[in-house]
Amino acid sequence: MAVVDHKTFDTNDADKEGVSEPSRTGVYWAVGLILVILPAFTGEFILSDIVSRILVMGMIALSLMFLAGYGGMVSLAQLTIAGVAAYMTAVFGTSAITEISIGLTWWIAVPIAIIIAMIFGTMVGALSVRTEGIYTIMITLAISAAFFFLANQNYDIFNGFSGINQVLPPVFVGVNWGNTIPFYYLCLFLAAVSYALVLYVSRSPFGLALQGIRDNPRRMAALGFNVTAHRIAAYTFASLVAGVGGVLMVWMNTAISPGAVSIAVVIDVLVMAVVGGLGHPVGAFLGAAVFIILETFALDVLETLGLPGERFQLLIGIGFLVIIFWSDDGLLGLWRKWRERSAKRDPLLGDLEGDGK
Amino acid sequence: MSKFWERHPFWSLIIVLVIAVFIWAIFAPWPSGITDMFGRKKVFLNALFSGVTLGALYFLAASGFTLIFGLMQNVNLAHGSLYLLGGYVGYQISIATADASGNVVNYTFWWLLAFVGAFLACAIFGMFLQYAVFRRMEGDDLKQTLVTIGISIVAADLMLWYWGGDFYTIATPQWLAGPTQLPLATAVKSSGDVVFLKYPSVRLLILVAAIVIGVLMWLALNRTRVGMLVRAGVDDRDMLSASGVRIQRIFILVFAFGAGLAGIAGVVGGTFQSLAPGEDTSILLSSLVVVIVGGMGSIPGAALGALIIGLAEQFGSVYLPTYAPVLTFVIMAGVLAFRPQGLITSGR
Incomplete structure (x- = not known):
């Protein structure tokens, strides 16, 4: 194989220049x-602890990538939106905390959870698009922090520090979707759908208008586009992707606690998206893959480098800095740079040869 | 201020009313009806003072953040790391001459030296960052912000490596350790004696110091030549640099000063709270909210925002325990919804 x-x-490498369809x-x-x-x-461990996690975190990073790459809005609230969906799945569905969980069946609880996450995401969007550019990071970071502290201290809905456990994936059409292989296929299917959806939306009139707004909001406003409405709608769509990711996240861990929506994880998602590259949806999954594989094997990597095994964050931080310094767009940017460097260039125009120009 | 009164008579009236209610609640003895509703006056006064002193800490941390942001458009998300670094350096200085049982001869001197040392250490680190890193990516706001995130991840892990996960508290000098009696009555005993509020001296001293630093900063910005250059840079750094000012030097100076303030805030935080991994993010977030509420890039805005957030956190934790973090968030959301540029705007 x-x-x-x-x-x-x-084969792909051979005709990398043509990028023929x-x-x-x-x-x-x-x-x-x-x-x-x-x-x-592959074994159970790789499937459940690595590949499924890559797909789930990749979906959350994908929603960040959509806003940042196509909308120019770097929102750090995407994990929090996923966390809202995860908490709501636990609250409306079944769990071990019977005082909190309402106990609806999954096909009612999950849509409610995703809709609430979308409403929350739309509100976050409506607040943060009131200011421009770099402020978005500050505001969404503050919102994420507020949600983390709320979930940590509130016992009526979020069950405080310990969170809500025993949130099991459903048994449907005779399959227990909590088992490793069915859950993997569920993640794979939903990740593929989100990926295709994000690509589709980015090429739709809405997505093109959004990219226009990213590049020049004033001109788009002059052309008659409602800039604010487009930005808020982008948040709503990204919240859908993040919300689905959030439901998968709670099923994957069969529990949700404030630790899963803490600032450290919020930053992790940003690192994934940026390391992968914000230019194309595949970057989100690429970044998630690199991050999670590193996280899993950090001990071995660090010990071969002669460092103590628990310095994983140091490794991630330095890797992140190196990627930012060396590339404009994460690993995708590095790949593009390498491709361009290895290609022959027209000495006058700087175009790639055989580009059909 | 008179202009504000003319433009917003309604809001001015509400602000005056709120202040009047606060002043009444601070000075007047409480009738029993209010005690039944809000608990004892002592609790209220304690929350008030804790809020104001917490505001002083937030002001020290946020003013450096807002200064750097205002001039260089650099959202320095490593500001919390500078705070924690300052705190740790201050702690090391304060115990530098400790004997085996932890006693330090002439502790007050070493305690004050901790502030100076933390300021210098963070200022040097800040200068290095501005000179070696941010200067190379000027104008690329997003890249700068991402780099600050990367630096904060690395710095947090290095500090965890060196200092471990323990809690550190910087000891207070002997003469500041006790409480001070304030001329504010908390209750009247049945015998007719008035009970006065007692409050830790060190917190009062730090409050005074924060106010002094704030006033000095205002004077430096508004009455000196360097301050004039900084204000001009906030308004239009391209024009400033075109008129022959070596703007890179001003950038380095401001970054060093802002980082140094974060270091001082670290020592303050280490004295009346504690230092541990994770404190860096929590102070960074408080600074963010303070700056968003107060107005980005404005020192008076940072002061007002810090006061509001400090009070909201303390009153929230006393009167609405489970929803205290949401109170802060609601204030931020409200400000964003009605005044997205913040309560006090800087420059243009």
């Missing part, structure tokens, strides 16, 4: 095929 994978990627489609098929047949030759 490995040989075949390798070949597919080699067939090769890209080929990559999609190859990656999709690998992901679909992955359970056949």
Whole structure:
């Protein structure tokens, strides 16, 4: 199997300059095929603790990427929005904390949770788009912190520090979706749908208008676009993606506690999105993959480097700084840079040769 | 101020009323009806003083943050790390000459030296950051902010490595350790004796020091040549640099000063709270909220915001325990909804 994978990627490398559609489609098929047949030759641990986590965190990073990459709004509230969906799944569904959980079946509780997360996300958007640019980071960070402290201290809805546990994925059409392999396919399906949806929306008239607003809000306003409404709608859409990710997050851990929505994790999601690259939806999953693989194997990596094993944050921080210093757009940017450097350039125009110009 | 009164007579009236109610509640003995509703006056006065002194700490931390932001448009999310670094450095200085049982000869001197040392350490670190890092990515706000996040992750882990996860508290000098009796009555005993409020001296001293620092900063910004250059830079740094001012020097100076203030705040925080990993984020968030509420880039705004947030946190934790963090958030949301530029705006 490995040989075949390798070949597919080699083909892609060979015609990297053309970026012709067939090769890209080929990559999609190859990656999709690998992901679909992955359970056949990986263990439980890799599937549940690495790949499923990558997909779930990737979805939350994807919603950040959508706002930052297409909307120009770096929102640090996306994990918090996912956290709202996760808490609401626990509150409206079933859990071990019977005083809090209402106990609705999952197909009522989950839509309610996602809708509440979307309402919350829209409100966050409405507040933060009132100021411009760099202020968004400050405001959304403050909102995330407020939610964390609220969840930590409130026992009526959020059950305080210990959170809500025993939030189990449903048993549906005879399958227990909490088992490793079904849960993996659930994550894979929803991540693929979110990915395709984000790509689709980015090419829709709405997405194009949003990118126009990112580049020049004043001109778009002069052209008759309602800048504020577009930005808030972008938040609503991103909240949908984050909300679905949040539901998967609570099912994956079968619990939700304030620690899952703390500032450290908020920053982790930002690191994932930025390290992967904000230019394309695939960056979010790429970043999540790098982050989670590093996190899992940090002990080994650090010990080979001769550092104490618990210095994972140091590794992440330095890696993050290196990526920011060296690349304009995370790993995707590095890839693009490397491709351009290795290609022959027209000496006068600087265009890539064979670009059809 | 008279202009504000003319433009917003309604809001002025409400502000005056709120202040009047506060002054009445501070000085007058409380009738029993109010005691039944709000608890004892002592609780209220304690919350008030804790709020104001907490506001002093927030002001010290947030004024450096807002100064840096106002001039360089750099959202310095490593500000909390500077605060924690200052606190740790101050702690090390305060115990530098301690003997085996932890006694320090002439402790007051070392305690004061801790402030100076923390200021210098953070100022040097800040200068290094501005000179080596931020100067290279000027104008790219997002990149600068991301870099500050990266630095704060690295700094937090390095500090955790060196100082560990323990709680540190910087001891208060002997002569400041006790309470001071304030001329404010908390209750009247049945025998007719008046009970006065007692409050820790060190907190009162720090409050006074914060006010003095604030006033000095205002004077430095408004009455000196360097202050004039800084204010001009806040308004239009391109024009300032085009008129021949070496703006990079001013940037380094302001960054060093703002970082140094964070260091001083760290020693203050270490004296009346404690230092531990995680304090960096919590003070950063308080500074963010203070600056958003007060107005970004404005020193008077930071003072007002710090006072409001400090009071809201303390009164919230006394009267609405489970919803205290939300109270702060509601204030921030309210300000954003009605006055997105903050209560006091700077410059233009």
